[in-house]
Amino acid sequence: MGAWSARHRKTAVFGWILFVVLAAFLGGVHGSTTVTDSESMPGQVARAAQILDSAGIKTPAGETVLIQSGTQTADAPAFHAAVDQVVAAVNGSGKATDVRSPYDSRAISADRHSALVQFGMAGTQDDALKNVPAVLDAVAGVQKANPSLTVVEFGQASSNKWFQDQFTNDFASAEWTAVPLALGILLIAFGALVAAILPVGLALTAFIAAGGLVALSSGFLHTSNDASSVMLLVGLAVGVDYCLFYLRREREERAAGRDAATALQIAAATSGRAVLVSGVTVVVAMAGMFLTGIADFQAMSYATIVVVITAVIGSLTVLPALLSMLGDRVDKGRVPFLHKLKARPAAHAATGGRVWNTVLTPVLRHPLAAALLAGGLLLGLATPLLTMHTANLTFEQQLPKGNALVLTSQRIEAAFPGSPSPATVVVKATDITSPAMQRAIADFQSRALASGRMHGPIDVTVHAAQNVAVIDVPLDGSGNDATSTAALQTLRTDVVANTLLKVPGTEAPVTGDTAGSHDFNQQMTGSMLPVFGFVVAFAFLLMLASFRSLGIAVTAVVLNLLSVGAAYGVLALVFQHGVGASLIGTDGVGAVESWVPLFLFVILFGLSMDYHVFVVSRIKEAHDRGLTTQAAIGYGIRSTAGVVTSAAVIMVAVFAVFGTLSMQSMKQMGVGLAVAVLVDATVIRGVLLPSVMSLLGERNWYLPSWLGWLPDLSHTEAPAPAPAPAPVSDDTSWVRHVNA
Incomplete structure (x- = not known):
């Protein structure tokens, strides 16, 4: 491969450029198909998502506004007025549905110093991410008008919006920091600008091409945001390493007195082979992630495999061609002091x-x-x-201490234990409106509260046309601790099993953050x-x-x-x-x-x-x-x-x-x-x-x-x-x- 590339330099270089441009363009035109909820999680969580998807039920992103006072109770006129302002402001945004006042839903804390206005975001999950800033602004306006009270919002849409923005910012930060950092280290390693730019340039073009290829093939193997960040991380690391191995060997042979062609052949036969074996090893290792059976892991695995193969091909083809073109000009752009350090005699190499x-x-x-x-x-x-x-970290654990959303979530959890991330039971029955099913749902509510590990309010939403019901049950604990896991086990093995599943032909998988963490952890342990x-x-x-x-x-x-x-x-x-x-x-x-x-x-x-x-x-x-x-x-x-x-x-x-x-x-x-x-x-x-x-x-x-x-x-x-x-x-x- 090295010899062919050296003989056909223009074909190799311009062929690589054409490949990168075409891959990026076609991938951008095609767009990326991302993993669905039912693919991304295992066990009962996946089954619950499949039932909702099959029934065409799009659960709105739930949001909550906490109104809290250290001195006033919910019965105080000023407190009541603030609640009414929140309800009016959220409705006035035009982006929310099913806005419920705590005076109707009884979402008032035991000490009556806290209340929750609950609602869903209009449209799909993607619509919710676009629309939630308008609702956040409306709630912030009520807070400004009532400085003596705490009026803050937290929910699925607002937290997902923060994650999306932060992920984008972090990814951009990593990209703009890692690339100059790698370039600076290579400049020190080689003492010459051209030699330093080659590995970084090849690694970045390999990443760009791989990104296009992953997007282009995401129709049959869905991708994810995590896959993109992992692809940058691994692509930059291996791409630079492979080029570094190849380039240093070629420079070493030249310093030892070899002519350009011979030095390139030795580099291809030695370091080139090491790059090939190393790349195959990385691909084999990453392929192991397919055995997890989880779509996010398969997406990360596939993206990494594509970027590594692309980096290997680039290192074995376009790099020899570029080195053949440049010859000793690869040492152009010498940094005087650094290049002196690197210009040691071959006898000391x-x-x-x-x-x-x-x-x-x-x-x-x-x-x-x-x-x-x-x-x-x-x-x-x-x-x-x-x-x-190991555990699926909760929202509070994922974010930095002192984050505003974390503080709001903690306030809600303290006043309403379990409310920020309740368990959700998705019930699929032969006839959801039958008397037997209605009695089973009523028994479920009674048994859940009697267990001592779950709290009210328990919300039941019946979709009669699809014979599906969605039941939200707040659990004890922080979401992924031993208390939450024990409550989940009680819900699944006792409450659900002895009420809803007693009705023939009924399915009732349990989902939610706690269930997701537990099932994901179990799947990880098993794989x-x-x-x-x-x-x-x-x-x-x-x-x-x-x-x-x-x-x-x-x-x-x-x-x-x-x-x-x-x-x-x-x-x-x-x-x-x-x-x-x-x-x-x-x-x-x-x-x-x-x-x-x-x-x-x-x-x-x-x-x-x-x-x-x-x-x-x-x-x-x-x-x-x-x-x-x-x-x-x-x-x-x-x-x-x-x-x-x-x-x-x-x-x-x-x-x-x-x-x-x-x-x-x-x-x-x-x-x-x-x-x-x-x-x-x-x-x-x-x-x-x-x-x-x-x-x-x-x-x-x-x-x-x-x-x-x-x-x-x-x-x-x-x-x-x-x-x-x-x-x-x-x-x-x-x-x-x-x-x-």
Whole structure:
């Protein structure tokens, strides 16, 4: 691929540009089809959404206005007048339906200092997002006219509107921060503007093209907003990394005296192959998310797979063509001071720098001690994962402390326990208006209140034409704590089972925030083992075929599991227990977002193979040229130290940007990825990998005879690379072998 691209430079470059433009244009024209409610959640929640969709029942987005006073009760004239003003203002906006005064619905707190005006937003969920600002403005006008009272709004539409706006702002912030950050790091790494722009430019064009392809194919595999952010995150990370690996190898060979064509062929045959193997590993790992059976995960998986494949194709085609076109002009735009630092003689290119050499020399001398020390450190970091609690974080947990909507929600929950996110029972019957069904609904209400775990008011909406009823039941608890889960279990296994389901031919799935969190968590827990097994097994087989070595395949899997475990431990420590949470502008919320651990596993298992494949490929390359295993390890680690460091710094920086965003789930994802990559590029690659390979010795290259049938993906044909230069180290016995 590299040779073809170098010979057909214009075809490769303009073909890539045409591909990106066409993909983006056609994707924009087609538009994106997003996942539906029934696809995005599992269990009874999905079934409830299917019943409502089939019946054509569009539940309006519910909104609530809290009127509260520390001194006046609902019976006071001024309080009553404020309630009437809210009702009039909401009706006057023309954007609301079924506006209910608390004096009619009896939505007045037990101490009579709080009351709720309840209503639904007109139109669809999308219409509600567009219309809710007008209602918020109307309510704000009543608050301004009644400064002695608290008049605030909270609900599905207002919270979704905040999430939508914040998601857009956060995504834009991440994009505008991560890209210049990556460019700045590459400028330091290369010391030249052109060389720094190439990886970022290729990564961004790969992201743009992949976005168009995902939109274009969203008709048969629906996408989501989360998929777009993940695609940017992973696309920028792998796109830059792949180009960095390729470009640094080509520059290294040129510095060693190779002509341009030969340097490009060596880069294609070595780093190009590492990019291909790494990309396939990421794709295999991400494919494991399809086993969750949840549409949001499938959307994220598909989007990531598309952007990785696009980045790999770009790295193996348009990058060689551009390098062939530019030649030594890739070093144009030199930054004087930085370029001097990078312009080291080729004889010192493999030293890895003083820091890496200082670390690696004692590791190779005392591999057992180094392995025990590094392994103990990672196991210690991973220990908190034993206490990890996962949950679908509530609205209050997702948002920053002090957020106005969070404070309003907390006020409502304190005055009306369970009201902000009640459970919803969707009843589908043969005849919803039959006497038996009416008695069952009445029994349901009585039994729910008698359980002591649910509260009034219980709202019942009957859709006679569709034989469907929707019952809203406030539950005890915060929404995803043990109290809420116990109340949900009582509702499902006792109240619903012994009332509504006693009527033949009746379905009554329970949905709502608490039910969604519980069912989603159950689905995640149930799919963990199949996903983990799939990813580990295929990654192992891929490493086995790529290096034809049982030891390297086993080592790759074990080391990756250690880095993932360390990331899990840090997540639990920071976000669940609150240790050091203030350093990243958050607080311990008592739980880790339920999808984050599984997502981190598949992403990290794929991305960490970037470094592993790149480093081990260089070690095997040196060993195949006749070096002993010990000498090959020293050469391979030192010669890739600069590239791995640069790539890791970029990845950590990009992921850390997501750790600064407002949404708790984005923070957790960003911090988890940043920590894992940092651990992977330092402790794993700098200490554990060389120490373990040193302990294994020649057994690193062992392949049992019964595995001889495996395809040989390790052979490449290219001009021999330049001899490995001597490192700055006391261990120079292998240099004589190379020189000889």
